[in-house]
Amino acid sequence: MLFYSFFKTLVGKEIAVELKNDVALTGTLHSVDQYLNVKLTDVQVVDAERYPQLGAIKNCFIRGSVVRYIQIPSADVDTELLQDACRKESAQGK
Amino acid sequence: MGLPGMGFQHPVPPPPPPPAFFPGSASLFEQLDKRVMVVLRDGRHLVGVMRSYDQFSNIVLEDTHERHFVRDIFGDISLGLYLVRGDALVLMGELDETREETPRLRRVSADEIIEAQQEASAEERQDAKLDWLFQDLS
Numbered sequence: 001m002l003f004y005s006f007f008k009t010l011v012g013k014e015i016a017v018e019l020k021n022d023v024a025l026t027g028t029l030h031s032v033d034q035y036l037n038v039k040l041t042d043v044q045v046v047d048a049e050r051y052p053q054l055g056a057i058k059n060c061f062i063r064g065s066v067v068r069y070i071q072i073p074s075a076d077v078d079t080e081l082l083q084d085a086c087r088k089e090s091a092q093g094k
Numbered sequence: 095m096g097l098p099g100m101g102f103q104h105p106v107p108p109p110p111p112p113p114a115f116f117p118g119s120a121s122l123f124e125q126l127d128k129r130v131m132v133v134l135r136d137g138r139h140l141v142g143v144m145r146s147y148d149q150f151s152n153i154v155l156e157d158t159h160e161r162h163f164v165r166d167i168f169g170d171i172s173l174g175l176y177l178v179r180g181d182a183l184v185l186m187g188e189l190d191e192t193r194e195e196t197p198r199l200r201r202v203s204a205d206e207i208i209e210a211q212q213e214a215s216a217e218e219r220q221d222a223k224l225d226w227l228f229q230d231l232s
Contacts, residue, residue, distance in 0.1 A: 019184060021137070031121055037151065039121070043187065053139060053163045056194040057131065060187030061122060063151055063180070066135070 002089050006082060007032040007070075016046070016071040017062055023051055025060070036064035122147040125188060131161065132178060133185040139163070140178070141170060141189070151180035162207045164214050167200050169207025 011029050017038065018024040024047065027040030041059040045051050125144050132140045132155065139162075142155030154177050159170035195201050202210070 021135075021184060023185075025185075033121075052166075052196070052199050053161070053168065054133075054187075055196060055199070056189045056191075057185075057187030058190045060185050061125065061151075062185050063183050065181065066184045 001034070002082075002085055003036065004032065004034050005085075007036065007038070010072060010076060013073065013076050015040070015073075017067055018069045018071070019062070020066050020068050023047075023054070025054075025062070027059070030059065033064075036067065038062050038064070038067070038070070122151065122153070122186075125186065128188050129191075130155075130186050131189050132183060133187075134178070134182050135184055136182075140173070140176065142176065144186070148180075151183055153178050153180070153183070153186070162211055163199075164207060164210040166198055167202045167207065167210060169202045169204050169210075171204045171207070 007029070011031065013029055014026065015029050015038075016024060016026045017040065023045065025040060025043050025045055027043040030039040030041045032038050039059065039061050043057050043060050045054045045057075048055055122144070126147070128144060129141065130144045132142075132153070134140065138160060140155060140158050141161050142158035144153055145156045146154040154175070156175055158173045158176040160173055161168055161170050
């Protein structure tokens with residue numbers, strides 16, 4: 001559940017999601033769930049010329065299983081905290 | 095004095111509203127009864143009113159149309175009531191109706207889009223044929 005908790009701290013931040021079908025979308029992270037399905041608001045398609053059919057989308061739900069990458073602004077991530085949390089969680093698992 | 099029923103206290107508070115979302119669907123609750131466009135894994139686009147969903151993001155779409163895009167035109171073909179299995183779903187978005195038609199994307203009738211699609215696929219076949227001829231020559 002580490003990454004679920006992590007993404008919950010990013011709600012309201014601007015992120016970019018690249019899907020397995022090569023479409024990339026940017027938007028404000030609205031919500032995330034345990035499957036890492038994400039909801040974005042104020043969606044913009046990165047290559048709008050290539051995907052005109054997605055131009056009319058305001059906000060969207062993206063299924064976690066089709067996501068390839070999520071880009072997050074590095075200023076919003078405390079990597080030390082994330083490492084600590086990871087170690088804590090793996091220690092708990094033992 | 096007063097109107098009949100005045101001063102009457104409801105004996106029990108009204109029941110709490112049902113839970114707003116299933117755990118693990120990033121709350122599709124807000125999209126219920128909205129017109130949405132769904133992109134499927136095979137690249138198809140469905141437009142319909144989202145009536146129901148569950149924790150696997152299976153969804154029910156009412157008054158569904160399949161939206162075909164051919165170059166700078168698009169058209170909707172009516173399908174009816176659809177249940178989309180969650181694992182076929184890539185993306186589901188609410189549509190901004192003011193942005194559906196743009197100078198670069200014009201809406202046409204179902205018949206026109208079918209015709210345009212047939213033309214496009216015929217062209218593609220022709221191109222494939224030319225490729226083969228070229229290979230034979232070399």
